[in-house]
Amino acid sequence: MSEFPAGVPADASRTKVVNKTVLAWASWDWGSAAINAVMTTFVFTVYLTSELFGDKDANSVVLGNALAIAGVAIALLAPIMGLRSDAGGRRRFWLGVNTVIVAVLTAACFFVFPEPRFLVLGVTLIALASVFAEFATVNYNAMLPQISTPATIGKVSGFGWGMGYLGGIVALAIVLFMLVTPIFPWAGASEENALNLRLVAVFSAVWFLGFGLPVLFAVPEIPGTAGGPRFTLVQSYKELWRRVAALARTDRHTVYFLLSSAVFRDGLAAVFTFGGVIAAGTFGFPLTQVIIFAIVGNVIAAIGAMLGGWLDDKVGPKNVIVAALIGLIVAGFGVFFSPDATGFWIFGLLLCLFVGPAQSSSRAFLARLAPAGQEGELFGLYATTGRAVSFLAPALFAMSIALAKPYVDDAQRYGILGIILVLLLGLALLLPVHAPGRLGVEQPA
Template sequence: MSGSREERTPRRGIWGWMLFDWAQQPFHTLIITFVFAPYFAAVVAPDAARGQELWGLATGIGGLLIAFFSPLLGAIADAAGPRKPWVFVFSVIGVLSCAALWFAVPGMADLTLVMIAIALAVFGMEFAAVFNNAMMPDLVPRSELGRLSGSAWGLGYVGGLVSLVLVLGFMSASPESGLTLAGLKPVFALDPATHEGDRAAGPLTALWYIIFVLPMFLFTPDQPRRNRSGALRQGLRQLAATLRRLPSQRSYFSFLGASMFYRDALNALYAFGGIYAAGILDWSIVEIGLFGILANVTGALGAWAGGRADQAYGPKFVVNVSILILILCSLLVISTTRTEVLFVEVGEGSRLPDMLFYAAGALIGAAGGSIQAASRTLLVDQVPRTEVTEAFGLYAFSGKATTFIGPLSVAAATAWFSSGAFALSPNDAQRLGVTPILVLFMLGFALLPMVKARVEPMVRG
C-alpha cells in the first residue's frame, strides 16, 4: 500500500488509527506529567529533588531500552510487513506496567519494583506508538498527511483532557479535605490518606488504553504479510544502506538531528513539569491537574491549528515558531519560584508565580501540539514519495532512540547541584536541574536553518 494510491482507506479505518492517540494520551497526561509523576516525586520518594532524580533515571532507562531494541525490531518489522502484531506485544508490556503502578504506596522503603514498572511502561507504550505511527503514510494521500497528523494529535489531547477530568473530578482527593476537585468523595471508596486516587491513575490508564485501542486493531488496514524467512537479514541490509547514504542528504539528516533534540526536550518538559510545580511552587495534585487540563485544552487547539497552519505557511515555519515559544516558556519556568518571577523577588503570598506558570503551561501545550503535528509533515518534505514509510520509521527511531537524553541529563544535573561543590538546597537543585531542557531546545533550533521544505507553502490571502 502507499499513501499516494487512489484507493482510499475507509473512514472507520482512519478513525481507528486516530483513536490510538486517544487511547495512549492518558499515559502521557496521567502517568508521565500531571498525576503519577508529581505524586511519585512528592509522596513516594524521600524528597522532591530525589524524586525528580529517580524519575529521570527510571524514564531514562526506558528510553535506553528503546534505543537498544528499536533498530533491530524496526528492521524486522519493515521486512516482515504487518505492524499490528508489534503494537500488540508492546501494548501488553505497557498495560501491565501501568497497572502495576497502583502498588507505589506513600513513603515505601524500596522503590526498585516501582522504578522497573515505570521504565517498562515507557518502553511498552512508546514502542507501541512507533509501530502505530509507521502505519500513517498508508492511510491517506500525501497531501492530506498534515491534516491527518494534526487531527490525530488534537484528538489525543482531548483524550488526555477527558481522562484528567475523570481523575481530578472523581478519583484524586485532597488528604486534608477528603474531597476531589469537584467537591465529591472519591469513587470506589478510594482512600485519600493513602493517595489511592493518584495511584489509580495507573490502572485507569491501562483500562482506557485497552478499550480505545481496539478500533485500530479491528478496522485499520495493515501491511500485508511478507515472506518471514530472511526478514532480519533483509531489514538490516536496508537499514544499513539508508544509514550509509543519510549523511550526504544534508536537509534530511539535519531535520532528523534537529527533531531528535527538540522532541527530546519537549518530552522532558512534559515529564518534569508537574514534578517541578510540586517541588518549587508547592502545588497540590489538584493544582497540577488544573494546570494539566489547561495544557491539554491548548494542546488540542495547537495541534489542530498546527495541522492547518503548515498548509498556509509551511511546516518549517510552524516548527521554528513553536521552538521559540518553548524556549521562552522554559526560561520563564526556570526563573519562577514561590518568591521570584523572572529572577525578581515578589511579595510573600503573591499569586503572580502561579499565574505565570499557568500561562507558561498554556503556551507549552499549544506549541507542543503544533510542533508535533507539523514535524510529521516536514519529514514528508525531506524524502521522495516512494520512501515515506521508511522515513517515518527512521524518524521514530531518531526520536525514540534518544528519549533517555532529556531525563538522564535532568537527573544528572539535579544530582550534581544537590551534592559535591554545590550542595544547593533541594529547591535550588531541582530548579537548576531542568536547565538541560533549555539546551536541547536551542540545539534543535540551531540545526533547523539547514532543513529545506521540498514543497513550497501556499500562503492564503
C-alpha cells in the same frame, strides 16, 4: 522523495481530513493520553517524586535516570522493530502487541505502595512502559501515509495530536473527580496506602487498551515483502546500517532532520515529562491543582496541535517547527524566572500551546519524506535517533538539579534550564535542514 503507498486505494475518503479510518487511527492517540498525561506527566510521576518516597529532589534524579536508561533501550531496538514490521507485513500486529504490553505494565503500577522501598519498582515500570509505548508508536506513526494524502497529511497528523490532548483532558477530569477529589464518596477514592493514586494506574491501563483497539480493525495490515528476507537480530542491524548509509548518500537532509529532531523532540518530551513534577515541587501545586492545570493545558495544546496542522499544509512543517521551538524557549525562560504560581500558569500554558505544533509537524515532516513500503523503517529510525539522545534532557534535568542543590533551596527549578538547553540545540541543528514542500517536493530551506 516520498511516494504515498501504492497499495492503499486513493479513494475519495482519503481526501477528507476526518473520516472513519482517521477517527479510528486517532482513537489510539486519544487512548495513549492516559499514559502520557496521567501516568508520565501530571499524576503518577508526581506521586513517585513526592515526599511519600523520600526526598523529592533525589526522587526526581532517580526518575530522570530511569527514563534515560529506557531511552538507551529504545535507541538500540526501535529501528529494528520498524524494519521487521515493514518487511514482514506485521505493522498492525506489532502495534497491537505493544499496546497490550504497555497496558499490563501500567496496571502493574497499582502495586507501587507509598513507601521509599517501592520507588525503584515504580520508576522501573514507568520506564519499561515508555519503552514498549515507543515501539507501538513506531508502527502507529508509520500508518499516517496509509490514511492521508500529501495534501492532508499535516492536518491529519495535527488532528491525531489534538485528539490525544483532548483524550488527556477527559482522562484527567475522570481521575480528578473520581479518584483525587471525588464528587461522591466511594471505596476506590480512599487515600489509605494511596489507594486512589494506585487505582489511577488501573484506570489508565483500561483507558489505553479500550481506545487503542479501533485502529487494529480499521486500518488494514500492510502486505509483506513476498519472498523477501526474514532477518535475524544481527542481520537486522546489518541491514539497517546498510540502509542508513544509503540514505546518507542519497538524501542527506532526511538524515539531518532525523538528527535535529532527535534533539528537539527530547526537549519536547521533557516539557511534559517533568512539567507536573516542577509544578508540584517548585511552585507548590497540590495534586488537585496539578491536574486542573493539566486539563487546561491539554485544551491549549489541542488547539495548538490542530492549528499547527492547518499551518503545516499552508506554510510547510519546518516553518511551524521553528516558530514553535522559539516560542517554547521564550516560555521556558518565563517559567524559570517566575516567582510564583501565577507566572507558572501563564508561561506553562504557553509551553502547552507550542508543544503540540512542534510534535505534529515533526511527524508530518518525516511522513512526507518516507518512501512507500519503508514507513515503519523510517519511523523506527525516527524513534531511534530520538532515543539515541533521549538521555539528554532527563540527564541535563537531573544534572542541573544536582549542580544547583548545594547552593539554592529550590534546586528543582534549575532543571528547567537543562530542558531549555536541549530545545536551543535542537533549533540550531534544524535551521540548516531543507524542508519538504507542501506536496512532498523538497524546497530550499
